[in-house]
Amino acid sequence: MKKIAILTSGGDAPGMNAAVRAVVRTAINRGLEVYGVIRGYNGLIRDELIPMTLRSVSDIIHRGGTVLYTARSPEFCTEAGMQKAVETCHRHGIEGVVVCGGDGSFRGAQDLTRHGIPCIGIPCTIDNDIACCEATIGYDTAANTIVDMVDKLRDTSQSHDRCSVVEVMGRHAGWLALTAGMAVGATSILVPEIPYHFDKDIVDRMRNTSTTGKHHFIVMVAEGVGHVNELAERIEEATGVETRATVLGHVQRGGSPSARDRVLASQMGSYAVNLLMEGKSNRVVATQSGQLVDFDINEALAMKKSLNMNKYQVAKEISI
Numbered sequence: 001m002k003k004i005a006i007l008t009s010g011g012d013a014p015g016m017n018a019a020v021r022a023v024v025r026t027a028i029n030r031g032l033e034v035y036g037v038i039r040g041y042n043g044l045i046r047d048e049l050i051p052m053t054l055r056s057v058s059d060i061i062h063r064g065g066t067v068l069y070t071a072r073s074p075e076f077c078t079e080a081g082m083q084k085a086v087e088t089c090h091r092h093g094i095e096g097v098v099v100c101g102g103d104g105s106f107r108g109a110q111d112l113t114r115h116g117i118p119c120i121g122i123p124c125t126i127d128n129d130i131a132c133c134e135a136t137i138g139y140d141t142a143a144n145t146i147v148d149m150v151d152k153l154r155d156t157s158q159s160h161d162r163c164s165v166v167e168v169m170g171r172h173a174g175w176l177a178l179t180a181g182m183a184v185g186a187t188s189i190l191v192p193e194i195p196y197h198f199d200k201d202i203v204d205r206m207r208n209t210s211t212t213g214k215h216h217f218i219v220m221v222a223e224g225v226g227h228v229n230e231l232a233e234r235i236e237e238a239t240g241v242e243t244r245a246t247v248l249g250h251v252q253r254g255g256s257p258s259a260r261d262r263v264l265a266s267q268m269g270s271y272a273v274n275l276l277m278e279g280k281s282n283r284v285v286a287t288q289s290g291q292l293v294d295f296d297i298n299e300a301l302a303m304k305k306s307l308n309m310n311k312y313q314v315a316k317e318i319s320i
């Protein structure tokens, strides 16, 4: 193997740059040439590649976003788009591609591998919704960003005896809501995986908490549960506590990656290059019990991730 490429695809996540840096440096140190692909699979289709050097990844380990840019590429899902991407790889002699992204991007990697270009996936998503992997790159940073913001919100909620309903990212996965909710001591945590009962899970908990002398509340809601404005109105009506909804939005994706995400990305990047050099393909790098491992992408995509119920129960018991 002489030449590989790296791309970042789908939703961005803090730590993607650290992964790019690790892949580029590991590969160059092992004698490979590396191309950076601009804007995910679109860059392969349009032949937007830049040769990477040891220095082209200097001073990026601390930066959020991705220096390679990212994109969603509907064209890549068509046979014509795929053919163009494969031709670009052949034209440049690219023998392997490292794909940093989420499950959508891994489906793309699976497809590209089927078309003869070996791919390795590195899980980069703030949602932590890759089943084979305990913690994805970006999840820790996003959870910390939410905690920072909700701590600020708490100051004003406390001063006014208010309830803050906070919507965080996670259309199908409640990991961010659960972790950040536990870390800020939210009175209620609502996640897409577990149906909630309005009175039992919110109103009664607020009332019980109130009787012990606490009069401000945080209700943490994953995006997939939705309707935070309506929920805030209902809570105010049912409890008489002034309630405001706050949607944190895209700010959760940004910012400098945490030490944990930088280290994880560095280790996964190096591991991914090793896999390619060993002749492996269609694999996704993951962590299990703190150890780096790899899974077949087909197997990884078929796995279901369930929420950590122990964490959920503990959060529920102590946040009242």
Ligand code: ADP
Binding pocket: 009, 010, 011, 041, 071, 072, 073, 074, 075, 076, 077, 101, 102, 103, 104, 105, 106, 107, 108, 109, 111, 125
């Ligand atoms: P994420 O990787 O963050 O889950 P997306 O689901 O948007 O993000 O996927 C990123 C890109 O991966 C898509 O825009 C598309 O180019 C590619 N992709 C997704 N699903 C497939 C598929 N089934 N076949 C080929 N490519 C796919």
